[in-house]
Structure formats: structure tokens, C-alpha cells
Amino acid sequence: MSAILIDGKARAARLRAEVALGVAEIVSVRGRAPGLAVVLVGEDPASSVYVRNKGVATREAGMVSVEHKLPADVGEDALLALVATLNADDAVDGILVQLPLPRHIDADKVIAALDPAKDVDGFHPVNAGRLMIGQPALVPCTPKGCLMLIEEALGDLSGREALVIGRSSIVGKPMAALLTAKSATVTVAHSRTRDLAGHVARAEIVVAAVGIPAMVQGEWLRPGACVIDVGINRVVGADGKGRLVGDVDFASALPRAGWITPVPGGVGPMTIACLLANTLQAARARA
Numbered sequence: 001m002s003a004i005l006i007d008g009k010a011r012a013a014r015l016r017a018e019v020a021l022g023v024a025e026i027v028s029v030r031g032r033a034p035g036l037a038v039v040l041v042g043e044d045p046a047s048s049v050y051v052r053n054k055g056v057a058t059r060e061a062g063m064v065s066v067e068h069k070l071p072a073d074v075g076e077d078a079l080l081a082l083v084a085t086l087n088a089d090d091a092v093d094g095i096l097v098q099l100p101l102p103r104h105i106d107a108d109k110v111i112a113a114l115d116p117a118k119d120v121d122g123f124h125p126v127n128a129g130r131l132m133i134g135q136p137a138l139v140p141c142t143p144k145g146c147l148m149l150i151e152e153a154l155g156d157l158s159g160r161e162a163l164v165i166g167r168s169s170i171v172g173k174p175m176a177a178l179l180t181a182k183s184a185t186v187t188v189a190h191s192r193t194r195d196l197a198g199h200v201a202r203a204e205i206v207v208a209a210v211g212i213p214a215m216v217q218g219e220w221l222r223p224g225a226c227v228i229d230v231g232i233n234r235v236v237g238a239d240g241k242g243r244l245v246g247d248v249d250f251a252s253a254l255p256r257a258g259w260i261t262p263v264p265g266g267v268g269p270m271t272i273a274c275l276l277a278n279t280l281q282a283a284r285a286r287a
């Protein structure tokens, strides 16, 4: 048996096409395209792919994308001032401050300064809180995209055993909240978890978001599990060339899983498509 490959690229293309229709609609109603402001501080190599793909996708969906590049040594006050300007700018529907930020800047403070209505990453405490208590919110893009892929594979998730590996505010915690809201039985594993293999063995849904290349072994999986690999790890292969690998050991997982996302071409494209969906959602809510 071999797993069904979940084609995140194709699912993302469909979502982006849906978003483009919504954009056309809001343009006809409001006379202005949704606007996304992306704030980049310094040069983070991990962020560069994302920023490039994102700019293209935003424009393809008919939205306006404006990049604000600040030097790595920019002061926290100057960044907070830019956020205030974007909050007040009526042409800006969504604001994304690219993470990680340099160490001298308090990222929590910057996120808290965002207008929650424009927080298309869903990282503001108000959006995180709303997600936790089941109120309408802007939901973080990566877990939102993962949920779409899981539901497409499995349908109804109620009563399903789900394991989220990683407890970050960006992926693990919101992923657990989304799965819980779908009535899955959710376990959150992390670096202090004892017997990770034992937890993986029970799970019908595994979302791996740890940032350690090929950490989850295929042999651990419950046969037929739906495996969502959030990891995007750049490693150097035997040929000396760089390549991307996930947090799941793909080769050993493939024969055992029921469904699996590839890296690249799985979760990554969904993250970008969900960013566009969130920007449309923010524009609609503000219209």
C-alpha cells in the first residue's frame, strides 16, 4: 500500500481562484481592491521564498501588495510607527509583519500593536483568543490550510484521534484549537513529550510542526494515517546540493500512511493561499 499524495499546490490554486472571484466582487461593490501590506525587517533567508511567492500570488488574485522593507537595525519605535501608519491607512486591509524579527525588537509588542481587524496572520492576542473561544477570527494561515487538507482527505473529523507535534503560537496551538472545534480528540506533543512514537502510533491525523528534518519516522505511524507535514527544512543532500525536507521522514512514511503531504508542494502553498483568503476576509469585514 502507498499513501495518497495530498496535492497542496492544486488545492491552493483552487482556493486562490475562489479568492480571486471574491476580490472581483468586492472591487465591484467597494471600487477598490483589497490591499495587503507586508513588512520585512532585514534579510532572513528563510523568509525570502515566502515573500517572493506571496507577492506574485497576491497580485494574481487581483489584490494590491505593498512591501515595506526596513533595515535590520531599525529601531522598535520606527517599526511601531510604521504599524500605526498602516493601521490608520484605509487602503490597507491586511498587515503582515514577517517573522522572525531581529532580536532587539520585541515581536510580541509589534504584534499587539496591529489592528486585530487587519491582522491577516491571526497572531494578535485578540484573534488568538477568539479562535480559542469559538468566535469569528482571523485564523493563522498555516493551520487553516492544514485543516482544509485534512478535511478534504477525511471528511468529518468528529471523534478522530489527532496528534499535533509542536506547540508554537503560529502552528501548533491554533491547529489544536481548530481540530478541537471540529470535534477531533486532540493531543499536543512537544519537545518534552515522553514516548512520542507511542502517541504517533494512536493518531489518525498527525500534524508535524517541529522544524526538525525527518524527525517523525514512518514506522511510528498508525497504518492509514493522514500525515500533514508543516516542516520546511533546508538540508544539504549527499550531492552537496540544498533541498527541502519536511519534519516527517517521507520515504518511510509513504508506504504506511493513508495520505501524506509532500514538501515542497504540500502545506507551503496552502499557507500563501490562506493569507489571501484572510486578506479578503479582512477587506469584507471592513467594507
Ligand SMILES: Nc1nc(=O)c2c([nH]1)NC[C@@H]1CN(c3ccc(C(=O)N[C@@H](CCC(=O)O)C(=O)O)cc3)C=[N+]21
Pocket (backbone or CB within 6 Å): 046, 047, 049, 050, 053, 096, 097, 098, 099, 100, 121, 141, 232, 244, 263, 264, 265, 266, 267, 268, 269, 271, 272
Ligand atoms: N508573519 C509571518 N507569517 C508567515 O506565514 C511566515 C512568516 N512570517 N515568516 C516565514 C514563514 C515561512 N512561511 C512560508 C510560507 C509558504 C512557503 C511556501 O510557499 N513553500 C513552498 C515552496 C518552497 C520552496 O520551493 O522553497 C512549498 O512548500 O511548496 C514557505 C514558507 C510563512 N511564514
Ligand SMILES: [Mg+2]
Pocket (backbone or CB within 6 Å): 166, 167, 168, 190, 191, 210
Ligand atoms: Mg515546539
